[in-house]
Amino acid sequence: MTTRRTFLQHAALLTAGAFLAPSALLAKPTQKVGIQLYTLREQISKDVKGVIGKVAKAGYNEVETYGYSLKNKFWGLEPKAFKQLLSANKLTAPSGHFGFDDYIGAGKDDDLKAYIDAAKAVDMKYVVVPYLGDKLRQSASDYQRIAERLNTAAEACKRAGLGLAYHNHDFEFQKFDNTTGYDILLNETDKDLVKFELDLYWVVRADLDPVTMFNANPGRFVMWHVKDMDKANPKLNTEVGSGSVNFRKIFDQASQSGVEHIFVEQENFAIDPFKSINQSYAYVKKNLLS
Template sequence: MATNPLSLQMYTLRDLASVDYVGTLKKVKEIGYGAVEVAGVGSMGAAELRRELDAIGLIVSGAHVPIQALEGQLDTVLADMQTLGAPYLICPWMPPERRSSADDYRALARVLNGIGERVSRAGLTFCYHHHDFELHPFGDTTGLHILLHECDPRHVAFEIDVYWAAYAGVDPVQLIGEFAGRAPLVHLKDMAPGSRTFAEVGSGTLDIPAILNAARNASAQWFVVEQDVCQRPPLESVRMSYEYLRGLAM
């Protein structure tokens, strides 16, 4: 387990960060987070962002990088990850035309294995982050389980998203258990009662203590707070999630 296992996915604060990236990072640190999971570096290059992060006192737990860049610009991406000190490189999403059948997922596994091998050689860990659609069934399996079984465990790991698991009708605790040892990253979100919209961690219907326990038992390394859409000011939302989780002695 990381010394400070809580990180914040900066996508949550994308609107604020697009106006003032560094100022937003400072507010993240003021709340108490010790790490961020980045989704782009704004107008800065990796070296400039690293200098700002070091000055603020934040580390990068991982980075979401689109599949197009992973396939076409991996050397540049890896250089940026090394500069940022990011141990985890994450594929965050797959376009619909690449995930419509079981065969699509088998083909995707081959692509991820190739990327993952190069990432491993660079000394980093490559992860795949899922949404709900990877959990739609293909016979007696799902796209995500095809990836689990056909991706090389030496080179491809997973970032389990507990909200999207629940949205797909899958118990997040069970899913984390199925991916034990293969999911070093867990996205912590919550689901508002009734509406199934995104909610601050601890304010919704998901059993967060059970999820945390399952993730620890499954050897998760980082718990990453993310709220795709906030119903209140996003900084207030990420503060609420942080304070709830710290109240659980995290």
Template sequence: MAAGALAAGALAAGLPTVSAQAKGNYPIGIQLYTVREWMNQDPVGTLKQLAAIGYTLLESYQGDKGIYFGLKPAEFTKIAHDLGMTLFASHFNLGKTAESSITEAATMGLKYMIVPYNELTSLETTKRAVEEYTRLGELCQKHGIQFGYHNHGYDFETFEGVVPYELFLKQIDPKLMIMEMELYWFARMKVDPLTFIQKYPGRFPIWHVKDMDKQDRTANTEVGKGSIDYKRLFAHANQAGLQYSVVEQDGHFHPSVWPSLTTSLGATKILGR
């Protein structure tokens, strides 16, 4: 793994206190999909590199090697903890493995389990999603976990006059499903996040923070280097109910992954002050 030399030490373990959040110092995590290539090759070395940069919160995803990248769940959790990091959330797949993923996550102490993708092609598929998300929200609640939903672009298409994202907010009990706002996709679909934040305050405790490349709308870039007005959005963080900012970047690293993630972490810290 081409990771470079590790910086000495890592930040202290544990989630920030409520009082720290009240001051607007929103905890910052990283979505491990950003470093999927490195995690699949060398999960331990990659976690060390992320800790050295200064990340203390991890959000995983359910790829080919699973949420724990081929490691046993307890092993992954301990490695992260020993590095001063906490796995606080994960994306997980719908289907036959969903229930076991939730049960396992509860055992490992995760706070959130989030659906990152569901093909919505019609009003009927959207209505079925409402039913499924309600069921999963109830299941997560039984296990002491909060269920959540992560948007992409298709959430803002219109099916028979209905926008799926709006329908989810209207019909699903907010206690059963929180919204993880993927802000890049709002920008790419030319949808103002504040429209939803002002209409449904407190429903958006997790934000995916990645910027849109100024020359290519289909690409993203380091936070603070793109075209999204994050200062404007963070001014409404309390209204949104923001608790965690999660850095994510789908490639397009400048000049390479580790400097890019260092830049995004620094810029997101400034935004959250």
């Protein structure tokens, strides 16, 4: 049985086994721990430099951005200035969440161009679709339209040297006859171009098994959100390792996923947020990656 200690070695081992799709074999998981900065949304909007410094001090190696716009940039910083801030704190940002509703719903291709430019300036690897507005996802045909637009966006990203990924909540698992929105996105997007960022909390909350998803679609889930579920109230998050999500089982099958980057995320807190991110980092590093 694969153990967590082989997390870094899976890519080489699987080359010999050749049981996975080529995209899975190309994955290069690392022991770096990242954080989705939405976790600290209340703090970072007031003090971006201070928050980035505290994230680095907690031990994180990578960050994932959210909320970029042409008006506000990255919390008031131009992309190049934000990249310099990260570098000064020995951090990188391999991915960022960018709003795609207008690109998908209204055909605003200029939005995508702006996101690509910002991502390249920060030296990202992936542009991530973080959410879909209600009006965009009312039917199976809506999801087919979304898949079509994601394929087009992924081609543009590839030309720019970037990848495209889609981040889930739980609404994608709503049934449309014998399928779901998520199945449509998986099946009708180009598997070599459109990857997925699996939010483990939302998958478990939808009563699904991440490992089963890895087995069905090896190599597609290049990023994870590592977000735990409060034992008393599943609608709430808690520090990683303190909740009900069986992360050890999931991390044991990391290579099947194709995961390259993991990001701790927490949307609500019962303790000080900075104490929380330190606790989550320590658990992931000690118990899941060592």
